[in-house]
Amino acid sequence: MAKQAPAAGPAQARRRPKLTGRAAVLALVVCALVAALAYPMRQFIAQRTQIDEQRAAQQQAQQQVEELRREKARWQDPAYVEAQARARLHYAFPGDTPFTAVNPSPNSSAAPTAQQQAASQPWYQSLLGSLDAADKRTP
Numbered sequence: 001m002a003k004q005a006p007a008a009g010p011a012q013a014r015r016r017p018k019l020t021g022r023a024a025v026l027a028l029v030v031c032a033l034v035a036a037l038a039y040p041m042r043q044f045i046a047q048r049t050q051i052d053e054q055r056a057a058q059q060q061a062q063q064q065v066e067e068l069r070r071e072k073a074r075w076q077d078p079a080y081v082e083a084q085a086r087a088r089l090h091y092a093f094p095g096d097t098p099f100t101a102v103n104p105s106p107n108s109s110a111a112p113t114a115q116q117q118a119a120s121q122p123w124y125q126s127l128l129g130s131l132d133a134a135d136k137r138t139p
Helices: 021-075 078-089 114-120 123-137
Strands: none
C-alpha cells in the first residue's frame, strides 16, 4: 500500500493573498498623507531659505552701517578733513605752493597717433583719404 499524503486542512487549501484589503487601504492612506504633506513641506523649506537669505542681508546691512559709522567718526577729526581737502580738492594753506600735473598719463607721447589724427580731421577728409587708399591698392 502506498502511503497517502495527509489530507489538506481547510487552512492549507485556501492560501491568503499577499496584498489584503486592509494593506491596500493602508497604502492608499499613506500615499494620500505623503501627497497632502508634500506641498506644505516644500513651502516650509522655501520659507526657511528665504529667512536665511534675509538674515544674511541683515548682517551685511549691519556691517555697512558700522563702516559708515567709522567713516563718520573719521570725518569728525579736523586733521582727516584737512587731508581730504588737500587730496581731493587741491586746497593749500597760505604760504604753500600747490601744483597739479597737467599730463599725468605715462603712456601718452608727444607725437599723435593715427587714430588721434583721424579724429582731428573732418569726416569728409577721412572719406576721401580712404577712397584714395582703396584706389592705390588696385593693380
